[in-house]
Amino acid sequence: MFKHCLQHLQRHRLNLASILLSISTVCVGLTAQTSFANEPATIKKQHGLSIYGDLKYSADFKHFNYVNPKAPKGGTLKQASLGSFDSLNPFIIKGVPAAGIGLIYDTLLEQSADEAFSEYGLLAESVQLSADGKGIIFNLRTEAKFHDGKPVTAEDVKFTFETLMAEGRPFYRAYYADIEQINVLSAQQVQFRFKTDQNRELPLIIGQVPILPKHYWATQAFDKTTLTPPIGSGPYSIGKIDNGRSITYQRNQDYWGKDLAINVGRHNFDQIIYEYYRDSTVALEAFKAGNLNFRQENSSKFWATAYDSPALTDGSMVKAEIQHQNPTGMQAFAFNLRREPFQNKAVREALNLAFDFEWTNKNLFYGAYTRTSSYFSNSELASSGLPSDAEKALLMPFKDQIAPTVFTQPFVLNKTKGDGNIRTELREAARLLNSAGWVVKNGKRVDQNGKPVEIEMLLYDSSFERIVHPFKKNLERLGITLNIRVVDTSQYINRVRSFDFDMIVHSIGQSNSPGNEQREFWHSEYANKPDSSNIMGIQNAVVDALVEQIIVAKDRQSLINLCRALDRVLLSEHYLIPHWGITQYRVAYRKEIQRPAQNPPYSLATDTWWYQEN
Known part of the structure; x- marks a missing residue:
């Protein structure tokens, strides 16, 4: 969840740091001083949380199973990052944050890498979930300290969330929209109250936010880029x-x-x-x-x-x-739906037909990849074949708002022979373009207003040009001009943040347990908010409704059915041209x-x- 999304954003130089994700068990009582309002003082402390049920590791575990507990300390890990950076503040819209900046921060909880979504105490020694499902208390470790030696307190936690939601990237306001109130109960105890008892992942994603020192930011401008090293509490x-x-x-x-x-x-x-x-x-x-x-x-x-x-x-x-x-998510050539040429579904479908994946895979990728046919690929959340009865029940209330083929035909991407001969696909693409009013005049495709159709593919990595060029040639056969523009990383980030593009290479990462982040990925509310993750500008009432249901899914099977239903609607709209994936x-x-x-x-x-x- 939270860590996964931020890793996705960092890969494409659009954001920073880290996204992940009722509930398990264990011991000890609670004093009346720390109880929730109107609740008995018997809420159990837990050393961790799991969205699926029991935790793999008990309260007295010694280390994660996948580590070498005797690994020596020392040496250097040195790797590359592309482009440049001009900021050490990854939490705001401005600037390009340095790679790896999350290393300096600790979070309340830490996710294990061998469970789909379980977390264990880091800054928080334990947690206590309210009986009504609408709150959680984090009990902080007394030994937790920032790099300047000052203790990490509940005030720092409260400050972090309030600051991020008020001044941070739009992502935070979307992701934590169901937080109603944050209360400092003591120096080491902070309570979160929620607007609903249906958002099962919210306690876990709260645990994944880097905690900031209130005393440091009291003298710093949070909304400014900076290259002055900030203070954290991390390793x-x-x-x-x-x-x-x-x-x-x-x-x-x-x-x-x-x-x-x-x-x-x-x-x-x-x-x-x-x-x-x-x-x-x-x-x-x-x-x-x-x-x-x-x-x-x-x-x-x-x-x-x-x-x-x-x-x-x-x-x-x-x-x-x-x-x-891990789910491989969706990488694709993505359309900017805010621009008129891409608001027509027939046009988007036609452009899809001009991409010859089989030829590309054979000649450029050495046959290494498999075509992506789901927004939740490589997971049980991906749709396939015809919808199940459960999926149909979810989609039927919207039957007049979605394509009839969603119910009657499996979604299948065009598949070519890989020999570069795609005349059949281009004939169908031409038919679709003609139906949209994009006709050929004097060898050039023109739109409804008689203007020659030109599309710009915006890139920041020149190595992708070799992949775009065959697509460009196929579009030329349809009378469409595709201009490839490679810009530096900073310019690319600024243009994408302000939605100043026709098409880009876009990657949408997914976790094994989608939830709150789906709102910013797809919801209409975020289609026109600069720097939001709804980069394509999707505004679809059916998508909005399914996203809200995903966030409050009552159990795993409900989540699977909802994700598959959402997947079918997104695929049917041809919002992008799917690429490939590898596991x-x-x-x-x-x-x-x-x-x-x-x-x-x-x-x-x-x-x-x-x-x-x-």
């Missing part, structure tokens, strides 16, 4: 900054939480460095030259052809594919970088890796 502090070029995080030797069970075997590198490069090709060469010691590869071409070297042969470089069980991490690293024998199913978990020469 790392900012060490060295080369403005816009690199940032170094230094492990805190006296980190207050280093001995907690959730941190044993983690945060092992003395330094974590992000070096910035203008594009992925240059970054790859820097890795091969030994300037970097870790790389996660996103290009199938590079993975297939660019790593053969003496370093790989002699074992000084390791190349690995690590399987995971493994592709990583390369120098032999000094070591990792545990067991990798968790829901994360790459580089925070459990370590440096060891020899």
